[in-house]
Amino acid sequence: MAMELQAQKRQVGPRSALTELRNKGKIPAVVYGTDVESEPIAIEESQFHQLVNQQGLNRVVKLNVDGKSLNVMIKDVQSDPIRNKVLHLDFSKINMNEKTDTSVSIVLEGEAEGVKDGGVLQHTMRELNIRCLPGEIPDNVTYNIEKLTVGDTVTVADLTVPNGVEILDAPESVVLTIVPPQAEPVEEETTVGEAEETDAEAGDEENGSGDAVPNKGQE
Structure with missing residues (x-):
């Protein structure tokens, strides 16, 4: 009403x-x-x-x-x-007897399995464009995401709307994706021996003990 x-x-x-x-x-x-x-x-x-x-x-x-x-x-x-x-x-x-274009919210229900496993939910499309009679406009469009795993993608084609409601968005439009978690950068560990060798090489360079450049008379 x-x-x-x-x-x-x-x-x-x-x-x-x-x-x-x-x-x-x-x-x-x-x-x-x-x-x-x-x-x-x-x-x-x-x-x-x-x-x-x-x-x-x-x-x-x-x-x-x-x-x-x-x-x-x-x-x-x-x-x-x-x-x-x-x-x-x-x-x-x-006019209540003429169809009108409008948009409604896309509401996600539940918690995705992929999110529980560490994945990240990317909800890229939050409203759905529809056409219907004014009296048939739904409050929203819902989608249950509980069974989604990492790597799953939901498109407009996966959404369900009431009878009499026409979806105006392209079926292949992405609504959401469960992406893998970003791996944290791993720092390479340096052993004690490698550290001493690196320090020694640095000291040799500072003392000029590297490869000598021959003078013209020695070429």
Whole structure:
């Protein structure tokens, strides 16, 4: 079930107006669609974070704008990483009877045998691009890695999605690999005899006892 989000229309104004809006705990946003004119709105920051915690960013949201209800999806999030603050949101109105493109997280379950044996898990692909009806978007795509050993690779072709969901990524795309542990460099041990011989050779070179270079008269 889509989570509801309350929004209010706002007037387009200077940058200072947006700053004032954010200082009041609101996020400036815009909603648009094929049959909806682009409309500036504002939502409560606390309510947005609650939505993200409950259903993430890639699910259908029921947006109530001054009493008018719209089925939308979040298309863009502008944020300030330094202050960890959301600055602006884009909502796109969707048709619940038309397929839409989105992405969902790839969640790994269990601990791989290869990792227990010292291997290293390299999870290179963390989101899967899919196409389906808005109401059929899964929370995530899971894969159990418990039986994987060192050297095993999982590709997109190995993932399973619900009926009605189409995977858009190439089947050969690598999701994860269990690689062997990196061997620590081994330092060569030097025996006492070798050390004394090396020191002696170094001393001979310093004293000029190496091979003499013949002068022209001796050539």
